[in-house]
Amino acid sequence: MEACLNEELPPTTELEEGLRNGVYLAKLGNFFSPKVVSVKKIYDREQTRYKATGLHFRHTDNVIQWLNAMAEIGLPKIFYPETTDIYDRKNMPRCIYCIHALSLYLFKLGLAPQIQDLYGKVDFTEEEISNMRLELEKYGIQMPAFSKIGGILANELSVDEAALHAAVIAINEAIDHQVPADTLMAMKNPNAMLINLDDQLESTYQDTLYRAKQDKMENAKNRIASENSERERDVYEELLTQAEIQGNINKVNTHAAISKIGLALEQGDALALYEALATPALGLRGLLRENCDWYFKQFLSDRQQKQEAGLTGLLQKEELQLGVDAANRAAQQYQQRLAAVAKINSAIRMGDAEKTVAEMMNPEAQLPEVYVFAAALYQRELSTLQQQSHEGNLTHPELSVAVEMLSSVALINRALDSGDVNTVWKQLSSPVTGLTNIEDENSQRYIDDLIKLKSQTRTEGNEFITWNDIQSCVDRVNLAVHEEHERILAIGLINEALDEGDTKKTLQALQIPAAKLEGVAPKVAQHYQDTLLRAKREKAQDTQDETAVLWLDEIQDGIHRANKDTEESQRFSLGILAINEAVDHGDVGHTLSALRSPDVGLYGVTPECAETYQRELAEVKRRKMATGGNGSEWVKLWVRGGYHYYHNLRTKEGGWDEPDGFVQNDTQLSREEIQSTISGVTAAYNREQLWLANENLITKLQACCRGYLVRQEFNSRMNFLKKQVPAITCIQSQWRGYKQRKAYQIRLDYLRAHKDQVVKIQSMTRMYQARRRYRDRLQYFRDHINDVIKIQAFIRANKAREDYKTLINAENPPMAVVRKFVHLLDQSDQDFQEELELMKLREEVVTLIRSNQQLENDLNLMDIKIGLLVKNKITLQDVVSHSKKLTKKNKEQLSDMMMLNKQRGGLKALSKEKREKLEAYQHLFYLLQTNPTYLAKLIFQMPQNKSTKFMDSVIFTLYNYASNQREEYLLLRLFQTALQEEIKSKVDQIHEIVTGNPTVIKMVVSFNRGARGQNALRQILAPVVKEIIDDKSLNIKTDPVDIYKSWVNQMESQTGEASKLPYDVTPEQALNHEEVRTRLDASIRNMRTVTDKFLSAIVSSVDKIPYGMRFIAKVLKDSLYEKFPDAGEDELLKFCAFPF
Incomplete structure (x- = not known):
């Protein structure tokens, strides 16, 4: 089924349960009959609903689909199971039987591989075999004869059965002779009902059938050797059936047809490929001759993909069917x-x-x-x-x-x-x-x-918008971007020209059409150079990048700024010239108007000082003319931005380039001289007005002076204090220390006065810290759950490897190790006999238990009916009819039991009060079992001389001597509660655990000295004890007198004469002899060696100690630590180990 479905089935032990929903069966039906069972018809194909909510009634549709598929291919109905056999699991072996028959039938048709005979190749555990036997007994099902499927299939053919079987036997004999021609002749016998025989493949038929028969004979021998020799055997257990022969013929024909297909693909012949595909052995569906070219292309593609995936070999039958379907779909899609x-x-x-x-x-x-x-x-x-x-x-x-x-x-x-x-x-x-x-x-x-x-x-x-619109838009944007690129190149040339300092080259770069710069005037070229170069340097300084360049908007701003500077400089030059001319004419009003012109940019001009301005400026100019003028027409003016502007006094025009043979006119007043004169005159006027209008400010000035003197004195005091810093620091530290000690003492007294509250707060804080650490650790494990799982898996794997090495290398491996790998050990005939005997004993025990349970139920019912008869509730005929159901032996047992019940009465007596009392006792004992507090307190109320008897007669009986896990768990809870209660209420000193003879400790020891504890003790110490007993030369006597007497007896035995030494001596006299001391030392060393062996055996076998003893030791340690928290770890462990 896995080979047909290409998916993994559940494990063997879970397969029957997995078949109940019919999904796997429906998928199998889709494999060999896709027309009847399509993928869409399979209910719950991914089994999501089945995994979530279990079986649904619609799952039976899958089983019905499978049955319809088998009917469509012609499988005999004798093999069919019922729907309820699968859905309700009433007869799953019949379903498995049908799958085996279907495999052989499909193999005969060449549609699927045959199920292999796994007899002797698969091992099942005893538990799996027992579970299957119980399941078969539950429904009363007999296992079908799987080995006779081939014979049954042959009998179902509508032909002469004798002739068919004779022909099949003749074919098997011809196969044994290994003559291909004879084998082919035997297979051509019409009575054999074999089809699709090819004379050219007779050798291949012979080899394939011979191997198949050899495998079947080998399996049959294995089965005969292990089963009862008296069992009636089928002739087809060793011979190939008609279905198996036909299946192998189909397999050979299929392989030959696949080879022809590969050859046709190599030769490129589409018609030959179609002829090979149409071979009946392949059974391909949907072949159309007009699509042969499509088949050829599809298979070439499939083969190439297979080779690219690293797979070798020819295309298989399933791949061919997929290729045919794909080619048909491609051809149909092409026409559509x-x-x-x-x-x-x-x-x-x-x-x-x-x-x-x-x-x-x-x-x-x-x-x-x-x-x-x-x-x-x-x-x-x-x-x-x-x-x-x-x-x-x-x-x-x-x-x-x-x-x-x-x-x-x-x-x-x-x-x-x-x-x-x-x-x-x-x-x-x-x-x-x-x-x-x-x-x-x-x-x-x-x-x-x-x-x-x-x-x-x-x-x-x-x-x-259309595609053409979009393409035009793209082209338009690209053109704009191209122009911007050209503009960027022009900007680069401008920056290069600026760096070179060539004014003409800069002007040419600015006039490049791609740059599209506005307002470029050739006569301002020098100022363009200076302005743009300064802007570039400022940008480099601001951006901290020496390679910074000017962009288009910055260059355009520089041009505008240079043009504006030219206009302002021209107006400035004319303004200075107007001031000089007004001073020369001596017109005060005209001079004041020229001074206040915004083009000149003078500040501090006051109308009240106009005459003074005229007088002072005329005086300055007179002094300059007194030295004699040079008569030059040019004046160099320093304008805003630090540039020099050259102005012609005659033409009243100017420029940024220095004229040839330039000489500065020395009779003209410059702006600096004019501003200096104005500032001096205005300052004198303002000072005079200031003194008059600000007398109160003078008063404030004096106050500031006095404040300065006071601050000077304060600073001198501060300097003195700074020089005395060490002494000041010492005084301050002493004072602060005193204050801190006083506050600490007050706080300490407060804490001592509230000691209980402090302890409670500390305990809560520690509890919070411990809880937080625990939660953090727990969260850490949750965050790394995958790593934890890997570590655990590694540890378990390592433990398994170590156990396996112990099993292989150790001479006597432990039972726990052997139990793990017992399934790997070979089983002998004696093992099988022992298992059979054990199974029989189990069956007898189960039968007796069921018989006793039924007998007890009948007894209770009989008792009730007799009681009702006595009370005239039912007729005598009902009692007699029930009594007839019992055997004679059971009647005798019932009569004896009824007599005892009549004599004793008891809780099972037939009365309402007794029944209610019985139920009350049941509730009481359940409560006592599950809540150990009552019995734990009751134990301490019992006298010491009666506690042991009370334990044996009541408590151990109540817990059924811990015969199963539940009773053992409940009894351990009782011991835990009782031990904690006893330590809390009766143990005041830790040594009282040893000297006080605690009741619970005696209970635990008494319980663990039973068969369970003895077995553990025997397993732990038996090898050491046996070794010591077998060592006859071992001497561990430590009594000097015994050693002395043994020595004297040894000397008398060796010499044959009576010793002169006295026989009765004291230990001190015996130790006076050197031989006695030597033997005593040797005995002590032997004693230590033996003690070390016992200690090593106990320590290394901690896991073998019963869980109850280890649990009680843990409870004892925790309880003692809680009662005596100051006790040391070694002391606690000593007292924990002493009782055991």
Whole structure:
């Protein structure tokens, strides 16, 4: 089934349960009969519902589908199980039997491999065999004869059975002779009912059938050797059946046909390939001669894929069927595609957009995704393409490309409408859209331009932008980006010219058309150079980047600024000239007006000082003219920004370039001289007005002076204190220490006064810290659960390896190790006999238990009916009819038991009060078992001389001497509660555990000295004790007198004469002899050696000590630690180990 389904089935022990839902059976039916059982008809195919809620009645549909599939291929109905046999698990062996028969039948038809005979190859545990036997006995089912399936299949054929069996036996004899021609002749016998025989494969038939028969004979010998020799055997246990022969013939024919297919593929012959595929042995479904070319292409592709995957060999039967189906689908899809394309072209000619989209969305057209909202776009563009085509029709490749591009355009339109820029760019950059010259760095520019274009198109009344519109937009953006690139190159040339300091080259760079700079004047070239170079240096300084360059807007700003500076400098020069002329004319009003001109930019000009300005400026100019003028026409002025502007006094024009033969006119007043004169005059005037108007400020000044003197004195005091810092620090530290000690003492007194509250707070804090550490540790384990599982798996695997090494290498491995690997050991005939005997004894015990239980039930019922008879509740005939059901022996036992009940009465007496009392006692004993507090307190109320008897007669009986895990667990809980109660209430000193003879300790010791404790003690110490007993030379006497007497007796035995030494001596006299001391030392050493052996055996066998003893020791240690927290670890362990 795994080979057919290509999936793993549940383990052997869980397979029958897994078959109940019928999913695996329905999938098997789909494998050999897909027409009857399709995948869609299988209910709960992934078994999700079955795993969640269990079986559902609809799972029976899967079983029925499987039965229908078997009926369709013609499997005899004698093998069919009922639906309830599988669903209700009433007869699962019949289902397995049917699967075996189906395997052989499918093998005969060449549809599936045969189930192998696994007799002697698979081992089942005793528990699995016992569970299966109980399941068969539960429903009264007999195991069917699996080995006779072949014979039954042959008998089901509607032919002469004797002739058929004779022909099959003749074929088996011919196979044994190993003559291929004779074997083929025997198989051609019409009575053998064999088909599809090929004379060219007779040698292959002979080899295959001979190997199959040898395997079957070997399995039959193994079965005969292990089963009862008197069992009636079937002739087909060793001979090949008709179905097996036909199955092997089909297997050989299938292999030969597959070889022919491989040869046809190598030769490239499609017709030969079809002839090979049509071979009846392959049984391929759906072959069509007109699709032979499609088959050839498909199988070539499948073989190439198989080779690329690293798989060698020819295509198998399942792969061939898949290839045929795939080729048929491809051919059908091709024809459907042609018809769909014709419908699409017709719809396009009709001009119906909705019909065009509907035809394109037809799955048979196999076109890319089509969007209904863009129907008008598809119709318009496809109609244009159809008109441009030569034949007037669009082919499928043309439609695919066009639809793919138009769908992308539709998505772009929808994304533009919704503002989804990510989708817009995704579609623009997609190769499917087919746009050219798409640059990633221009994505945002494309999107912005498309949004504008979309808005403009909508305004014009068009719903969609076309592919051509999008391509034009892309080209337009690319052109703009190209121009910007050229502009960037021009900017680079400008920056290079600035760095070189060549004014003419800078002017040429600024006049490059690609730069598109405005306002460039050749006569201001020098100032352009200076202004732009300064701006570039400032940018480099601000950005801390020496390679910083000026961009277009910065260069344009520099040009505008330079032009503005030129205009301002010209007005400034004219203003200075006007001041000089006004001073020369001596007109005060004109001079004041020239001084207040904003073009000159003088500050501090006061109208009240106009005459003084005129007088002082005329005096300055007179002194300059007194030295004699040079008569130059040029004046160099220092203007804003630190530049020099050259102005001609005659033409009243100026520039930034220094004139040839420049000489500064020395009679003209400069701005600095004019500003200095004005500032001096204005300052004198303001000072005079200040003294008059600010007498109160003078008073404040004096106050500030006095404050300065006070602060000076304060600073001197501070300097003194700083020099005395060590002494001040010492005083302050002494004072702060006193205050801190006083506060500490007050706090300490407060804590001592509230000692109980402090202890409680500390305990709560420690508890919180411990809980937090525990939770953190627990969370750590949860966070690393996978690592914990890996570590545990590694430890378990390591333990298993160590146990296996112990089993292999140790001479006498422990029982625990042997138990783990007992399933790996070979089983002898004696083991089988012992297992059979053990099984028989188990069956007898189970039978007796059931008989006793039934007898007890009948006895109770009889007792009740007799009581009712006495009370006239039922008739005598009912009692007699019940009594007849009992055997004579049971009647005697019942009569004896009834007599005892009549004599004793008791809780089972037939009365309401006794019954209620019996139920009350049952509840009482259950409560006493599950709640150990009552018995734990009762134990301490018993006298010491009666406690042991009370334990044996009541408590151990109540817990059934811990005969199973439940009673043992409840008894240990009782011991735990009683021990904790006794330590809490009766133990005041830790040594009282030893000297006080505690009751619970005696109970525990008494309980563990039973058979369970003795077995553990024997397993732990038996080897050491046996070794010591067997060592006859071992001497561990430590009494000096005994050693002395042994020595004297030894000397008398050796010499044959009476010793002169006295026989009765004291220990001190015996130790006076050197030989006695030597032997005593040797005995002490032997005693230590023996003690070490016992200690090592106990320590190394901790796991073998009964769990109850270890648990009580743990409870004893925890209880003592809780009662005596100051006791040391060694002391606690000493007292914990003493009672045991």
